Amino acid sequence: MAFIECKNLSHVYNKGLENEYKALDGINLKIHKGEFVTILGTNGSGKSTLAKHFNALLQPTAGQCLVEGMDTGDEKNLWDIRGKVGMVFQNPDNQIIAAIVEDDVGFGPENIGMEPHEIRRWVTAALKAVNMEEFRHFAPHLLSGGQKQRIAIAGALAMNTECLVLDEPTAMLDPVGRQEVISTVQRLNQRQGITVINITHFMEEAALSDRVLVMKQGKLVQEGKPEEIFQNIEAMKKLGLDVPVATELAYRLQKKGLPITKAITNQEALIEALCQLK
Amino acid sequence: MLTDITLGQYFPGDSLLHRMDARVKIILLFFYIVGIFLFDNNICYGLNTALAVLLVFLSGVSPRMVLKSIKPLWWILILTFVIQLFTVPGEVMAKLWIFNITYEGLVKGFLISLRLVLLIGVSSLLMLTTSPLMLTDALESLFRPLKPFGFPAHELAMMMTIALRFIPTLMEETDKIIKAQKSRGSDIGEGNFLAKVKSMIPILVPLFISAFRRADDLAMAMEARCYHGGEGRTRMKAMRMHNVDGRAIVVMSLYMIICGTVYFML
Amino acid sequence: MSIEIKNLKHIYMPRTPYERLALDDVNLTIPQGKITAIAGHTGSGKSTLIQHLNGLLEPAEGQVLVDGVSVIGKKPENKKARRSVGMVFQYPEHQLFEETVAKDIAFGPRNYGCSEEDIQQRVKAAMDFVKLDYDTYKDRSPFQLSGGQMRRVAIAGVVALETPYLVLDEPTAGLDPVGREELMNGIVKLHKKKNNTVIMVSHSMDDIARFADHVIIMAHGRVLLEGTPAQVFSREDFIHQAGLEVPRVTAIVKALKAEGVAVATDVYNMEDAVKAIWQALAKKKAGGAGKC
Numbered sequence: 094m095a096f097i098e099c100k101n102l103s104h105v106y107n108k109g110l111e112n113e114y115k116a117l118d119g120i121n122l123k124i125h126k127g128e129f130v131t132i133l134g135t136n137g138s139g140k141s142t143l144a145k146h147f148n149a150l151l152q153p154t155a156g157q158c159l160v161e162g163m164d165t166g167d168e169k170n171l172w173d174i175r176g177k178v179g180m181v182f183q184n185p186d187n188q189i190i191a192a193i194v195e196d197d198v199g200f201g202p203e204n205i206g207m208e209p210h211e212i213r214r215w216v217t218a219a220l221k222a223v224n225m226e227e228f229r230h231f232a233p234h235l236l237s238g239g240q241k242q243r244i245a246i247a248g249a250l251a252m253n254t255e256c257l258v259l260d261e262p263t264a265m266l267d268p269v270g271r272q273e274v275i276s277t278v279q280r281l282n283q284r285q286g287i288t289v290i291n292i293t294h295f296m297e298e299a300a301l302s303d304r305v306l307v308m309k310q311g312k313l314v315q316e317g318k319p320e321e322i323f324q325n326i327e328a329m330k331k332l333g334l335d336v337p338v339a340t341e342l343a344y345r346l347q348k349k350g351l352p353i354t355k356a357i358t359n360q361e362a363l364i365e366a367l368c369q370l371k
Numbered sequence: 372m373l374t375d376i377t378l379g380q381y382f383p384g385d386s387l388l389h390r391m392d393a394r395v396k397i398i399l400l401f402f403y404i405v406g407i408f409l410f411d412n413n414i415c416y417g418l419n420t421a422l423a424v425l426l427v428f429l430s431g432v433s434p435r436m437v438l439k440s441i442k443p444l445w446w447i448l449i450l451t452f453v454i455q456l457f458t459v460p461g462e463v464m465a466k467l468w469i470f471n472i473t474y475e476g477l478v479k480g481f482l483i484s485l486r487l488v489l490l491i492g493v494s495s496l497l498m499l500t501t502s503p504l505m506l507t508d509a510l511e512s513l514f515r516p517l518k519p520f521g522f523p524a525h526e527l528a529m530m531m532t533i534a535l536r537f538i539p540t541l542m543e544e545t546d547k548i549i550k551a552q553k554s555r556g557s558d559i560g561e562g563n564f565l566a567k568v569k570s571m572i573p574i575l576v577p578l579f580i581s582a583f584r585r586a587d588d589l590a591m592a593m594e595a596r597c598y599h600g601g602e603g604r605t606r607m608k609a610m611r612m613h614n615v616d617g618r619a620i621v622v623m624s625l626y627m628i629i630c631g632t633v634y635f636m637l
Numbered sequence: 638m639s640i641e642i643k644n645l646k647h648i649y650m651p652r653t654p655y656e657r658l659a660l661d662d663v664n665l666t667i668p669q670g671k672i673t674a675i676a677g678h679t680g681s682g683k684s685t686l687i688q689h690l691n692g693l694l695e696p697a698e699g700q701v702l703v704d705g706v707s708v709i710g711k712k713p714e715n716k717k718a719r720r721s722v723g724m725v726f727q728y729p730e731h732q733l734f735e736e737t738v739a740k741d742i743a744f745g746p747r748n749y750g751c752s753e754e755d756i757q758q759r760v761k762a763a764m765d766f767v768k769l770d771y772d773t774y775k776d777r778s779p780f781q782l783s784g785g786q787m788r789r790v791a792i793a794g795v796v797a798l799e800t801p802y803l804v805l806d807e808p809t810a811g812l813d814p815v816g817r818e819e820l821m822n823g824i825v826k827l828h829k830k831k832n833n834t835v836i837m838v839s840h841s842m843d844d845i846a847r848f849a850d851h852v853i854i855m856a857h858g859r860v861l862l863e864g865t866p867a868q869v870f871s872r873e874d875f876i877h878q879a880g881l882e883v884p885r886v887t888a889i890v891k892a893l894k895a896e897g898v899a900v901a902t903d904v905y906n907m908e909d910a911v912k913a914i915w916q917a918l919a920k921k922k923a924g925g926a927g928k929c
Contacts, residue, residue: 135813135814135815135816136783136784136785136812136813136816137783145591148595150591150594150595172597172599175594175595175596175597176597179595179596180592180595180596182588182591182592183811184585184588186540186585187584187585187588187589187592188588188589188592189536190532190533190536190589190592190593191503191504191532191536192381192502192503192504192532192535192536193381193383193502193503193504195607196502196504196607196608199607200593200596200598201596201597202605202607203604203605203606203607204596204597204598204599204604205597206603206604206605207605208605209605209606209607209608209609212605212606212607213607216607230383232381232539233536234539234540234543237679238679245592248596249596252596252597261811264810264811265810265811267678267679267840268840268881268882269678269679269880270679294812294813294814296814333813333814333815334813334814334815335814338843338885338886338889338907339885339889341907342886342889342907342910342911342914345907345911346911346914346915349911349915351914351915351918360885360888360889360892363889364889364892364893364896367893367898367914367918368893368896368897368898370918371897371898371918439653544731547726547731548731548732550688550693550724550726551724551726551729551731551732552732553693554691554693554723554724554726554795555732555744555745555748555794555795555798556720556745556748556749556798557744557748558748572734573732573734573744576734577731577732577733577734580731580734580780581731
């Protein structure tokens, strides 16, 4: 059974009103346990709306979204689903609730009624997992953007989450912060088997994932491994997206006549391919 | 500078005061304030001041931080002092135009100002040694008995937590919007009253929009983390009274008795 | 004539426990009619620096001269100096407040005391620059636009001031790839047309290499490096010291060189990288097989 499954999922905002707007249109997808999936798409393509279905912040207006077989449309599954699927949003300032780091990380566990000593244990473990232990007693507004996002990740981990849905977590960060967040997410995926769904505009991040989903105007238009998706550079540019720099460089060299046969998504692969041509 | 505030700024530490139960601290602070107003003779003022100094010392918070929290009320202190100085009748020390400065006025002005300083200083000590969350938890806990009468203790506490969390963020935001509008040639706070009010619109509109956007985001983030009101919620930092609280209560009771004795007997 | 920064020093919250030296003896001349990029790690002082350029912050020591006149002071010429520097903050869409797009863009020019006729013309020109059709959007509420469109309205609000100097703090932050590309191209187009001086804070070394004529690298409140992109990016040691990276194509050719391929490493954009690698590998073919 897939961990998350969308069956013909559609979402219409302001249904029946003048400004009715169809944000998602017949999405079918499966996400398996332990996978690292990236969702790409321009602004307004429906990525965020889709992400909010994964932990039942939104319910489909047609079709279904299932998390471990539980229907997100069924009220009684709400807390189980939100406990299993944690969310991290774009703006680091707008998702930290408490004025002290450890209090914020403990917010989720408190909501699900964990025992105090259990909460402490989970909070400590979560802060350790994102390498933020020494900031336990800090005020969040004194932290950098990357550190704040790691606190948000810890907040989800402290609830024993099995899946992290990250909605453009690095969009507002500088390159250092971006790197901090992405390597944290990657480590959690690889070491703790946490399922990751990352929404991003940065192609280099997408190249790190197991699978890439591409959205356009509320529809899922492409799906595949990063090397498959990025192979068709023209199609990506037509969708208003981009490809990693290494991919573009390989493509241009290929066009010029260099016989690069392998699909390239990162610097290491490109160097290796070029060295073989020597 | 807009971001330059002490209110609601917790200073982490592990002093005696930090370790006390926030509920006990609030109640003892209440008694201390009652004491300040009730026992207004010189010896009690001395004792109150000594206790305040001792508390600052015990808290490990730098005295400068405590003084800084008094700074915004500087003009109130001066005003109080000056009013007392000129209005209290008694032995005239000096004459200033039509006003008489009396010895009694000088003493009274000093004592009333001292009372205010103690009041604010010790209150800010509570803020400095208690994390905002502990503070709101304590208030929630203290007001819980009122819940059957429809008093929204949890909701108010949560509102306070969020307000405290977002004070620095919104301060920063305001600073940024002011600078952005200034860069567009806006003369903020210049001209007559009407012009002044008008010049605030380009700041207030974006500020409110931003606050609403943040509120929306935050509500979503809270919901995503299973927040559903106070029902069935537990606390990481369960409030429990320790030995230090018991001792503090004993010390405070004795102190009040001493002050009372001094006040009524002498 | 240009912007000169002399011995600039700035201290945040002086005489408090939070006192922090944000800028320490910064000396710079921003070249006239060029695109200057400022890069630096968060907290390097770059945002503090740009806020001095139109007098939003007052220096503790030193001064900023725009066309020879200080931006600090109450005299009309000081005000004129301040007003010749347009400033686009990060996420500028958060400063929109008017009922309609046209009114919001007109806010700046009106404060500058332009005539109604002039204002309308400036609004039209600014909207044209950010590619928002005047007739379609002028009466729309800015708050009903998409995020990218709001960004463009906000930038138009500063462009309409038609200042000889334009400062932009990370103008493309948070936009999608098309949005980033369009905005950067728009800024370059405006620069070419008006020959204005552009000062841009950016985190993207790729963008800096592509668009900037002059680069300033800041670290710990000081200027660490300054020069053309080629001069600056050739000092990889300094770049790393500032907590930054070289452009990604530069990193690739350097890695290739480390593997023993005789490739030129002074390349900073895609076109040059393609050329350099092509040349190196074509040379290799002529010279026979090498080891990798």
